[in-house]
Structures are given as C-alpha cells and as structure tokens.
Amino acid sequence: MESSNNNGSLEQTLQDGNLYRQVNAFIVAHLRDNNLNQAASAVASATMTPSNVEAPPNKLLELVAKGLAVEKDEMLRGVSSSPLFDSGAAIPAGYGSIPEPRVVAVDFRQYNVARCARFSPDGRFLATGSADTSIKLFEVIKIKQMMLPDAKDGPVRPVPVNDIDFHPQNTVMITGAKDHTIKFFDFSKAVAKRAFRVIQDTHNVRSVAFHPSGDFVLAGTDHPIAHLYDVNTFQCYLSAKIQDIGVDGSINQVRYSSTGGMYVTASKDGAIRIWDGVTASCVRSILGAHGTTEAISANFTKDQR
Structure with a gap:
C-alpha cells in the first residue's frame, strides 16, 4: 500500500514538473515572438528553459482565453443552477434561522467609519x-x-x-x-x-x-x-x-x-x-x-x- 502511494505521489510530481516546463516554454516563446527578447532571456535563464523553444504562435494567449471563457461559463452556470433561491419552496417552519456555515473568517477591528x-x-x-x-x-x-x-x-x-x-x-x-x-x-x-x-x-x-x-x-x-x-x-x-x-x-x-x-x-x-x-x-x-x-x-x- 505504501509503495502504491509513493508511486502515485511520484507520478503526480512528474506531471506537475512537466506542466511547469510547458507553461515556462509558452511564456518564453510568447515574449520572444512579441520582440520582448530581454524579458524572454530573463525568464528562460531563471526557469532553465531553452531560449529557442518552439511553440505554436499565440498559444499562450489562446490558452488564457480558453481558461477565462471556461471560468466565466462556470460562474454563469453556477448562477443559473444555484439552489440558493428556490422560488417554489414554501418558507420552512424554522423561518428566520440560518444554516451553520463551515468557517467564518472575521476581523473584529473596524478601521474607518x-x-x-x-x-x-x-x-x-x-x-x-x-x-x-x-x-x-x-x-x-x-x-x-x-x-x-x-x-x-x-x-x-x-x-x-x-x-x-x-x-x-x-x-x-x-x-x-x-x-x-x-x-x-x-x-x-x-x-x-x-x-x-x-x-x-x-x-x-x-x-x-x-x-x-x-x-x-x-x-x-x-x-x-x-x-x-x-x-x-x-x-x-x-x-x-x-x-x-x-x-x-x-x-x-x-x-x-x-x-x-x-x-x-x-x-x-x-x-x-x-x-x-x-x-x-x-x-x-x-x-x-x-x-x-x-x-x-x-x-x-x-x-x-
């Protein structure tokens, strides 16, 4: 069991490492393709990424745009499917009570009026x-x-x-x-x-x-x-x-x-x-x-x- 857990952890670490390398490569290629050569060289040096790394044109912008679109879509779907406001439900007998929150982060200090x-x-x-x-x-x-x-x-x-x-x-x-x-x-x-x-x-x-x-x-x-x-x-x-x-x-x-x-x-x-x-x-x-x-x-x- 322990060996299986260790193998899983190692595999996850390797996957994370590959992801970081791919992201760094996209950043270097994006900076270089936009004539930001000094910045590209700095990132390549700091992340040990080859400065001549190849990547499809505008790949970084494409991925960011897709990620933002997915995030927006999830947020919109979350609003439309939210069970928070059930207009068909009757007011419960315990009207006025509030369910127990999991965690409430609070600060009792008020810094202004x-x-x-x-x-x-x-x-x-x-x-x-x-x-x-x-x-x-x-x-x-x-x-x-x-x-x-x-x-x-x-x-x-x-x-x-x-x-x-x-x-x-x-x-x-x-x-x-x-x-x-x-x-x-x-x-x-x-x-x-x-x-x-x-x-x-x-x-x-x-x-x-x-x-x-x-x-x-x-x-x-x-x-x-x-x-x-x-x-x-x-x-x-x-x-x-x-x-x-x-x-x-x-x-x-x-x-x-x-x-x-x-x-x-x-x-x-x-x-x-x-x-x-x-x-x-x-x-x-x-x-x-x-x-x-x-x-x-x-x-x-x-x-x-």
Missing part, C-alpha cells in the same frame, strides 16, 4: 459596512467571548458600503453601495471576497432589504421610488410614477414588515411612506415626519403596528 450594521435574523451574526471599503462579518458569540482572531482578508469593495441585509433562510448577505451595485455574498465559504451575484442599479444604492420569502430584494436609491428586484431574473420593478404621489428626494432606508405585506421608505424629503408589499402602491404618507429634517430611517415593529 462604520456606515451600516445588521444582525442576521437568528441573531448569531453581525455584518458591518465601512467607509474603508470593507465588509466585516462577525459571530456574536465570539464577540461576547472576546475572541479576536487576526484577519487576513483584504478589502472586498472598491467603494463605501451603504447597507447590508441577510437572506432569511440561507447563508447569504447582500450589500448596497455607492457604485450602484447590489452584491450577493455567500458567507458559508471560508473566504468570500467576491460576490457571486451582482445587480447593477442606475443610482447610488442607499439601502437594501430582502423580502421575507428571500425571492425579492428592495432597494432604496438616489431615485425617489424604491426599486424591487427579482433575485432569480434580476428584473427590476418600479412601484409608482413619481408625479402620482409627489415624491421628491432620495430614499435613505427601506424595510419590509415581518410578513412582507408592507414595506416602508424613509426619504430625504422628510417623508415616511408605507407601501403595499403586493401592489407596490403607496398606502400612507407621513410628510414632514421630523419637521424640516430628512427621514433617516424607519422600521416596523414585529407586530406591524
């Missing part, structure tokens, strides 16, 4: 978005125990994050940011630096909220009307015409009621508006809710009263 923070529905996780372009995901129990591990993850956003929300059933969180994007992150993975889904809005996304079913995302932006997205098709729905309800101002925050039957918007024009979660029509407007100042936030109580 924290612009937003949100607890997961079961209270086990806390996510923050910072002006330093980073998203932090904390396990509440670890915060309580003062377990502060060293973080190795770098920034995951190029712009400040405005708001965060958690999917009601899955290990997914979304962010809204100044780059007009809504991004989806799977925090069950050990490192989730990249979003696995991105919705490109037309405005600065100030606030985001999942519908309790998890099938829709509501976005409050610099546009006066909330944008409703289907997470499976990315189709956007606008709830009403601006002139019909006299809206004049960006939306600072959007939040759903516990059943999803209503949602509320807090706007820079000072108004708090309550909307029907099915028809997306405005059912009540509270103008000048805080006098002459803008309405920063609004939320429902659990009993929706």
Whole structure:
C-alpha cells in the first residue's frame, strides 16, 4: 500500500514538473515572438528553459482565453443552477434561522467609519459596512467571548458600503453601495471576497432589504421610488410614477414588515411612506415626519403596528 502511494505521489510530481516546463516554454516563446527578447532571456535563464523553444504562435494567449471563457461559463452556470433561491419552496417552519456555515473568517477591528450594521435574523451574526471599503462579518458569540482572531482578508469593495441585509433562510448577505451595485455574498465559504451575484442599479444604492420569502430584494436609491428586484431574473420593478404621489428626494432606508405585506421608505424629503408589499402602491404618507429634517430611517415593529 505504501509503495502504491509513493508511486502515485511520484507520478503526480512528474506531471506537475512537466506542466511547469510547458507553461515556462509558452511564456518564453510568447515574449520572444512579441520582440520582448530581454524579458524572454530573463525568464528562460531563471526557469532553465531553452531560449529557442518552439511553440505554436499565440498559444499562450489562446490558452488564457480558453481558461477565462471556461471560468466565466462556470460562474454563469453556477448562477443559473444555484439552489440558493428556490422560488417554489414554501418558507420552512424554522423561518428566520440560518444554516451553520463551515468557517467564518472575521476581523473584529473596524478601521474607518462604520456606515451600516445588521444582525442576521437568528441573531448569531453581525455584518458591518465601512467607509474603508470593507465588509466585516462577525459571530456574536465570539464577540461576547472576546475572541479576536487576526484577519487576513483584504478589502472586498472598491467603494463605501451603504447597507447590508441577510437572506432569511440561507447563508447569504447582500450589500448596497455607492457604485450602484447590489452584491450577493455567500458567507458559508471560508473566504468570500467576491460576490457571486451582482445587480447593477442606475443610482447610488442607499439601502437594501430582502423580502421575507428571500425571492425579492428592495432597494432604496438616489431615485425617489424604491426599486424591487427579482433575485432569480434580476428584473427590476418600479412601484409608482413619481408625479402620482409627489415624491421628491432620495430614499435613505427601506424595510419590509415581518410578513412582507408592507414595506416602508424613509426619504430625504422628510417623508415616511408605507407601501403595499403586493401592489407596490403607496398606502400612507407621513410628510414632514421630523419637521424640516430628512427621514433617516424607519422600521416596523414585529407586530406591524
């Protein structure tokens, strides 16, 4: 058995060595064919590759292009076949609970102004978005125990994050940011630096909220009307015409009621508006809710009263 394992290891080592030599040969040939002779000589010398090695023209570019195409295809297939959002499934009895993630890499330090923070529905996780372009995901129990591990993850956003929300059933969180994007992150993975889904809005996304079913995302932006997205098709729905309800101002925050039957918007024009979660029509407007100042936030109580 040991001899078999050793033979397998040796064969793998030889295969790896052949692969490295082939890659080095393609690099040297590519540099030489593009008249980068000094660079080709340096690589050939460092890797002990013959400087006159033969390779099909543009072979390196062809392989890189194929690899990128496969990577893109896998990513697209992963989105279309993702079991994350099952629109046909009923909300489970344990609604609001989140499956146990395998590993969560966290850093409890915040290096700049924290612009937003949100607890997961079961209270086990806390996510923050910072002006330093980073998203932090904390396990509440670890915060309580003062377990502060060293973080190795770098920034995951190029712009400040405005708001965060958690999917009601899955290990997914979304962010809204100044780059007009809504991004989806799977925090069950050990490192989730990249979003696995991105919705490109037309405005600065100030606030985001999942519908309790998890099938829709509501976005409050610099546009006066909330944008409703289907997470499976990315189709956007606008709830009403601006002139019909006299809206004049960006939306600072959007939040759903516990059943999803209503949602509320807090706007820079000072108004708090309550909307029907099915028809997306405005059912009540509270103008000048805080006098002459803008309405920063609004939320429902659990009993929706």
